[in-house]
Amino acid sequence: MEHKIETDFMIINMGPQHPSTHGVLRLELKTDGEIVMACRPFLGYLHRCFEKHCESLDYLKIIPFTDRMDYLASMNNNWAFCIAIEKLMGIKVSEKCEYLRVIVGELNRIASHIIAFGTFGLDIGAFTPFLLAFIQREKIFDLLEEASGARMLYNYIWVGGVARDVDGDWLKKTKKFCQEFKPALDEVDELLSLNKIFVERTANVGVVTKEMAISYGFTGPNLRGSGVNWDLRKNEPYSLYTKFDFNIPVGAGEQGQVGDCWDRYIIRIRECRESIKIIEQALEGISLEGDIYETVPKNFNKMPKGEVYARSETPRGEMGIYVVSEGGKAPVPYRVKVRSPAFCSLSILEEICKGVMISDVIAILGSVDIVLGEVDR
């Protein structure tokens, strides 16, 4: 007589409360034991109607709302939005402000990447690199707090300028930070990147090929991790990025295949080094003379009618801001739409989480570095 054991797939809800979904994301996993047969992400738990809110707000008032999209890189969000509005209004920002923007933007990029690789390590199970990296993040926040007054939600970059001036002391502190940061990053790098267990866990896991990355709309470090050399700071330079000398790290599959989790991870560490380079050059170039409010519009009554799309490179990739303005007396946008890089990165989960293990899902999710605030908006 033959006994047939009936087996069934198990549906597991990973999230919305789960230590490593990086916010309130729900993944519905269909598993066969440890193997994940299908993975469907469910979004929207952090939807706060950002775009709709904007339709009733003055342009200046929208900026604190952009802080809350990608709350780990608020400076870059402010910046992206301001670039769009400046493009529409035809404002040319003074060089001093541009320098300040580059410095704070790159500082924030480092802070964001620290979260990215730190929590990635945490997902894999390494606690110490995460906390060691966070020490540096604290220092960045101290600097940004001194400049803007807040630690995370800065509201610092304004249309046509920046909110507050900095002094020479601040520049000196930033310089000192740059020097301290390099050995600290090397230490984390040494502690984690080449660790055999870490490499085993991340190399050859969650491989996103070049074609896949492009067709899913990957941008930023994720795209570069898949071996595509594309960075708006180089390919479509905005602000002062033509002035600086820096490299774009591209994934090469050093430990496994091109586009695996390890590649995406190491890109972020290397980008931190490049950002430090940029900051150091900007600190050389900046001069403290000049009024930061020079080009800040007093009000938005002269807002021209029309629409604009501007994109810039945030730590998570390409953030596009689309604004339709009706012009006229009531200076509120008619429509604001944000192209969120993390949303595109998230869409790949369904494809690459087939046939991997539960632990790999965590690794993949950590490596694409999403921020739910930006995904849901």
Added chain:
Amino acid sequence: MSYFGNISKAFSTIATGMKITFRHFKNARKPDGIFTTQYPHKAVPLPKFSRQQLHNRIEDCIGCMKCANACPVSCIYIETVKAPAGTLSDTSNGQKRRLYLTRYDIDMAKCMFCALCTYPCPTECITINSDFNFIKFERKDLLYKFSDYSPEQVEQIKQEAKLREQQEAAEKIAKAKAAAEAKLKAETEAKAKAEVPQVEAKTEEVKAEQKPETKE
């Protein structure tokens, strides 16, 4: 990678990592080996400008509503009552205050600390300071009331203002009446003086009667 290569790689990388953590463990005894501080006993100083809590020097506020209009989340509530000229002192930078601030509330629970309200203020009386210690147990306690009038005073001010308004309105009416009467008087006098052109004077009388009505 070969079998033994794997093993040696594992050993060497693990050893590197353990060396680093042990260095930190050892350095913990040194003064700069520990990064964290014991917060309530020792606090890291905040920078001069730190956006933590809003404050309004109410004696300087002219009630112009600019801050309330600048706030993205509309969490500043202002109610004003007109004051008679000269009753309120000037602000410290010499602006005239013409309004009683019967209500100036900031809902810190709603506030998002963007500090946008502090920029347009003409008297620089709304400021954001670095006092972050304002934990409250109830949400309603986060509604900060800056107006220095007690509810009874507010009631009184409102009543007085109402009275004043009525008075003013009455005065206005009285004035208008007086003016009309004066006119009428003048006209009648004129009429008395020149009795001959009777028809014209009559039409003028009608006009004078209509005047206060149109005004209201």
Added chain:
Amino acid sequence: MDNILVWTMISILVMVGLVSVVGIISIYLERKVSAFMQDRLGPMEVGFGSLANAIIGKKTFKEGRIGLAQSLADGLKLLQKEDIVPKGADVFLFKLAPMIVFGGTFAAFAALPLAEYFVPADINIGLFYILAISSFGVTGILMAGWASNNKWGLLGALRSTAQMVSYEIPIGVSLISIVMICGTLSLKEMVLAQSGWFWNWHLFGAISHNGAIGIVLLPVMFINFLIYFTCSLAETNRAPFDIPEAESELVAGYHTEYTGMRFAIFFLAEYGAIFVGNAIAVTLFLGGWNSGIPMLDEANIPGIAPLIFITKVFVLIFVVMWVRWTLPRLRVDQLMNLCWKYLIPFTLFTFFYVTIYKVFLT
């Protein structure tokens, strides 16, 4: 005879206290060690004085400054927590599970030779008994995962079972080498065989048994020790093998649904198991209660033997923590790979090496 009886009684009492004390001390150590490795301070506020003050509600005692009583306070806190049994749980098994896990660990403590007259249960198959009884805990873990009606719990329990069953093999084989050398299963006799200078310890070969020729066993004994240590990490679900409770994957693994005192018992049992695992390593490889310097042992200072033993164990526990706060976590299949492809072949190799040595060289 009387003497032995008294000592045995005392040692039983000591053991009872030891289990919980060891747990509490290890938890405190774990926090401090991890904190120092991450440039943090760790618990600083709750000293014994502050705890006593909090209990009597008056400021009578001096407040502590390095947080010694933190884990005790946490235990007291957990005691007061609501005991939640999830809906749909198998209540009987759910409640039984922590007791079984703890019971397994506690029973293992009984056979640990703290000193020559300090073995609560001196049985001649001590090693076998400890190995058997400490693997008993896996039943409890499986029960906990199954009974709590939680998918994460179930996955954790399954992982744990697979892991423990596999890692029993390299542990067993690596310890057999020692048994072969000593020719006994009694832990006490094994320690007695390692008395004298520290090169008599089994870590350095079999010098005490066969004289200088025993040194040829040095490399294999080192390998054995490493393998045993690795496996005991896996047996006790410690990083990098903490996949059954991998908090970033399985939330908390098999004890996801446990609250309050039941959770605390799991916690204590885990640290108890670590102590037992490392105590075996000390007993078998590192000379047990022997200090390694004969003069010190012969001085007969009362109480020094258990102290030496416990110190050695805590040094090993420190290493366990050090490893945990350095390394990431393995994946399930890699864990099995490591066991079957790397550890077991190596233990078999050392096993044959020792066999050949035993047959031809002695």
